[in-house]
Amino acid sequence: MGIKLKGLFNFDNMEFETERVERTPIQEPSLIEMTKTAIEILSRNPRGFFLLVEGGKIDHGHHQSNAQRALNDFVVFDEAIGEALHVTRDNETLIVVTADHSHVFTMGGSRLKLF
Numbered sequence: 135m136g137i138k139l140k141g142l143f144n145f146d147n148m149e150f151e152t153e154r155v156e157r158t159p160i161q162e163p164s165l166i167e168m169t170k171t172a173i174e175i176l177s178r179n180p181r182g183f184f185l186l187v188e189g190g191k192i193d194h195g196h197h198q199s200n201a202q203r204a205l206n207d208f209v210v211f212d213e214a215i216g217e218a219l220h221v222t223r224d225n226e227t228l229i230v231v232t233a234d235h236s237h238v239f240t241m242g243g244s245r246l247k248l249f
Contacts, residue, residue: 139175141168150191150203151210165189165207169214173221182226187214196237204237 143162148154154162163171169187176183189211195204218229 139172141172143168147194148191150195151206152203165210165214166217170217170221173218177222185218187211187218189214193235193237 141163148162149157151164154164165187169185172185172187176185189207191207192204192211195201195207215229215231218227222229
């Protein structure tokens, strides 16, 4: 059997990236750090590995109608993908990026009376 690895860094959902960075001391690793470390550990298996990285807080930001949090967490997710590309070899790695569903940003508000 291969290496099994699970990283649990919070009793509930992890923080949004903006809140994680603002905490002193930082108690949670970033999605980028977790991705890089998981690849370093799992790549020790000569048979290869499967790694699932989820940017779940992006969805939470959408559900809260908080575009800033959703977009900040998306940027970190994108950087985690970039880190995965950087620490793996193109000729032996398949990276698939997908979403379980999607949201749209909407700007709501009331009509302004100009006269």
